[in-house]
Amino acid sequence: xxxxxxxxxxxxxxxxxxxxxxxxxxxxxxxxxxxxxxxxxxxxxxxxxxxxxxxxxxxxxxxxxxxxxxxxxxxxxxxxxxxxxxxxxxxxxxxxxxxxxxxxxxxxxxxxxxxxxxxxxxxxxxxxxxxxxxxxxxxxxxxxxxxxxxxxxxxxxxxxxxxxxxxxxxxxxxxxxxxxxxxxxxxxxxxxxxxxxxxxxxxxxxxxxxxxxxxxxxxxxxxxxxxxxxxxxxxxxxxxxxxxxxxxxxxxxxxxxxxxxxxxxxxxxxxxxxxxx
Numbered sequence: 001x002x003x004x005x006x007x008x009x010x011x012x013x014x015x016x017x018x019x020x021x022x023x024x025x026x027x028x029x030x031x032x033x034x035x036x037x038x039x040x041x042x043x044x045x046x047x048x049x050x051x052x053x054x055x056x057x058x059x060x061x062x063x064x065x066x067x068x069x070x071x072x073x074x075x076x077x078x079x080x081x082x083x084x085x086x087x088x089x090x091x092x093x094x095x096x097x098x099x100x101x102x103x104x105x106x107x108x109x110x111x112x113x114x115x116x117x118x119x120x121x122x123x124x125x126x127x128x129x130x131x132x133x134x135x136x137x138x139x140x141x142x143x144x145x146x147x148x149x150x151x152x153x154x155x156x157x158x159x160x161x162x163x164x165x166x167x168x169x170x171x172x173x174x175x176x177x178x179x180x181x182x183x184x185x186x187x188x189x190x191x192x193x194x195x196x197x198x199x200x201x202x203x204x205x206x207x208x209x210x211x212x213x214x215x216x217x218x219x220x221x222x223x224x225x226x227x228x229x230x231x232x233x234x235x236x237x238x239x240x241x242x243x244x245x246x247x248x249x250x251x252x253x254x255x256x257x258x259x260x261x262x263x264x265x266x267x268x269x270x271x272x273x274x275x276x277x
Contacts, residue, residue, distance in 0.1 A: 004096050007043040009056065012036050016066055019073040020080050023108060027073050031106045035065055035084070040097035040123070056092050064091055077102050078118050085122045089187060090153060097123030124156070124185040125225050127193065128255060130238070130247045131180050132218040138178040139163065141204055141217045146182060148200045158184045161250035181222070181250040190224050194234050197221070222251065226261040237261060242270045 014035040019027050039056060046055035068087045074080045081102040088098050103117040129149075133141040142163065150158045163180040186193060197219040204217045222238045229236040237260055241247045248271040256268040263270070 005042045009039040016069050018070050022075045034103040036101040038099040041094050077104055081118050081120050122187045127186055127224050128222040129182050130220040130222055132177045134175045134177040135216045145200055145217050154188045155184050155186045161253040166246035179246040181254055183254045190229055228261050
């Protein structure tokens with residue numbers, strides 16, 4: 001993955017009394033927890049400007065952690081940690097990543113270890129999608145899909161390309177498509193993101209009956225940082241994007257110099273080569 005900075009702010013042993021745990025006694029009596037944070041952000045700018053506006057306010061960070069951590073009671077400290085990191089990433093746009101250690105020293109364990117903790121790391125990832133529809137209300141479907149993407153608390157900074165009309169790709173006779181691309185940042189993992197996009201397609205009545213057939217909405221992951229990923233359900237980068245004009249033309253508007261991590265070619269180069277064929 002891409003982490004844009006190695007700089008971080010460290011907050012150690014923030015003590016919070018809360019009511020997380022599986023046992024009824026833990027939820028009733030509560031116990032002390034300790035939170036350790038690493039907040040990854042570029043520190044060069046605040047280091048030069050000496051301006052709080054270019055940094056993060058440590059008091060606001062700690063207050064938010066305490067508020068989120070005590071607002072609800074969870075069975076698992078993994079859940080409490082996840083909700084806390086989500087809140088930090090969404091509240092402070094300058095943060096590129098958050099690492100959190102949540103310690104539970106009084107965990108009710110028979111063999112009585114000195115400490116129990118969970119550690120999680122979440123960072124924003126840059127994603128590019130291809131979007132398309134050839135339904136009679138294609139623009140409406142594309143707009144609704146973008147609204148649902150943008151509404152997710154795990155996504156920020158949605159940008160959209162122009163929409164272009166293109167001929168269908170593949171052997172099936174069908175109406176022309178409206179195609180475009182979108183870019184955003186997310187801290188969802190690749191297959192988690194795929195599931196989220198598939199749910200949007202399902203909500204918008206996408207039916208996977210005929211390959212290359214007509215559809216109300218099509219959402220394909222093109223790039224996820226510079227990740228090369230292959231599983232039974234997902235391949236990144238998109239396996240055929242370099243041969244699809246309806247992908248490269250709108251993608252060029254968003255990231256002309258982004259390089260395909262396998263082909264080593266920029267979007268601009270792939271588009272120029274495809275136009276020459």
